[in-house]
Amino acid sequence: MPELPEVETVRRGLTPAMEGRVITSAEVRREGLRWPFPEGMAERLQNARVERLRRRSKYILIDLDSGETLLVHLGMSGRMTISGLAAPFVPGVFHHHHPAALKHDHVVLHMEGDVRVTFNDPRRFGALDLAPTPQMDGHLLLRNLGPEPLGNQFSAQHLQAALKGRKAPIKTLLLDQRIVAGLGNIYVCEALHRARIHPERAGGRIGMARLEALVVIIREVLMEAIEAGGSSLKDFRQAGGELGYFQHNFRTYDRESHPCPSEGCAGVIRRIVQSGRSTYYCPQCQR
DNA sequence: CGATACACCTGTGTGC
DNA sequence: TGCACACAGGTGTATC
Secondary structure, eight states: OOOHHHHHHHHHHHHHHHTTOBEEEEEEOSSBSSSBOOTTHHHHHTTOBEEEEEEETTEEEEEETTSEEEEEEOTTTOEEEEESSSEEEETTEEEOSOOOOOTTEEEEEEETTTEEEEEEOSSOOOEEEEEEGGGGGGOTTTTTOOOOTTSTTOOHHHHHHHHTTOOSBHHHHHHOTTTSSSOOHHHHHHHHHHTTOOTTSBGGGOOHHHHHHHHHHHHHHHHHHHHTTOOOSSSOOOTTSOOOOGGGGOSSTTOTTSBOOSTTOOOBOEEEEETTEEEEEOTTTOO
């Protein structure tokens, strides 16, 4: 579900509900998700004040004044939603109270001021962990991540070095979080289409000019998607419960058999499977 | 080292 | 209506 734009959307949405507020209590309703929750998580969260919310790749990092940081990953189906603020769970319908607990509400953070933040995750591929803030960068889940695609470290030179000699298809390589951190299946398909690069092309056989263009396009796609509040296919909701809207701008993703939207292209979007995951592309204009 | 398969889960849509 | 099956936004681990 959530790729970088969705995670950034959630981070931004959670910020007003969390930053500066104390976690009065943490309601932990199961032992763990993908991994067991850290030892004593509820006690370690209780009475900690949230200093700020950061994002690294698809992880939300919540810095606490206790000296620890809460790491959150939404997996495929995770949501973090707010209740108690004047936030619309359905656009236009404002909740000033707390709805009853839903199935798969695994953790509820009770915040100062009667605000709640609920982590709901049906598939339970999500994760929570706690570690001392200065050690968070070196966390097992973060230490091997490549550069942020919206940061200065991500460049055509970086891609060229990372892809050099690689025979794997570019689609697969862009999903490798060690090469660039934050892209997922949707935005890789969308970026390759805009860059007119065939998803099966060997990573090491893309020239510098095309890499330059690809870097710019990846940034554009991600920024447009953040602007649109992410993409809502089935599960995704913003922190206030709103839908994202970027799915209306998909050019290839989940659009098999539709005409290629490229100017003057008569192609038809195809679906293939690469490394077990669907790839959507136009065989006509992507080379 | 690189490439691939599989594992972890629930929910939904499709075709019979 | 029921059932079997494919598939879904991710990623660590095992295996060649």
